[in-house]
Amino acid sequence: MAQKSNKRVTVSLPYDLDLEFRGLASKKFKFEKGWYSKAMVDAIRIWMIYNENTLLKEGISKLSHFAGKTMWNNLKENSVRNLEFKSNQEILNHVLNYFNNESPYIQNLDYRIYEQNIKICVDCPCITEKNEDFMLEDLIYKYLQPISLASRAGIEDITGNTYKLSKVKIGSLNKIYLKKIDDISRSI
Numbered sequence: 001m002a003q004k005s006n007k008r009v010t011v012s013l014p015y016d017l018d019l020e021f022r023g024l025a026s027k028k029f030k031f032e033k034g035w036y037s038k039a040m041v042d043a044i045r046i047w048m049i050y051n052e053n054t055l056l057k058e059g060i061s062k063l064s065h066f067a068g069k070t071m072w073n074n075l076k077e078n079s080v081r082n083l084e085f086k087s088n089q090e091i092l093n094h095v096l097n098y099f100n101n102e103s104p105y106i107q108n109l110d111y112r113i114y115e116q117n118i119k120i121c122v123d124c125p126c127i128t129e130k131n132e133d134f135m136l137e138d139l140i141y142k143y144l145q146p147i148s149l150a151s152r153a154g155i156e157d158i159t160g161n162t163y164k165l166s167k168v169k170i171g172s173l174n175k176i177y178l179k180k181i182d183d184i185s186r187s188i
Helices: 015-029 035-055 057-080 088-102 136-159
Strands: 108-114 117-123 162-169 174-181
Touching: 015 035, 057 088, 057 136, 088 108, 088 136, 117 136, 136 162, 136 174
Parallel strands: none
Antiparallel strands: 108 117, 117 174, 162 174
């Protein structure tokens, strides 16, 4: 397949903004060939993701619920096949252990149910500790988002209740909080 050529565009930026952008971009890409273009591509992609989420805000909950249920069902089907469990809780533990066992970035994943709310703790030290190339977006989109979506769908499947993502704390130990809701129309 032929490689698509790049499109040359001309944009006008405030001088100070361009100077600040070039300073950060040159540190990341170390003035290697095409460094400014690579930085612009990164910036445009991040802008698109941010604005897509903003524009889809009204429908993002339905979309995330669908994605979570799909992930949960695939994980459950593929990881519990030919295994016998005594309870749905054991199925959830087994599926969540999949993230611990299969991801080289997750060392500990644990959850607690308290007052019908759930706290999921995810330890990703090789991403967050002493990693100069650490990107917060990678942590969120590649690890925390799939875990929170699949976990919420699994817990909803097991308990029959509806949950919403109420809070995420990012740090040396990442925490995802799911809150049980009584009125389903408020979550979707």
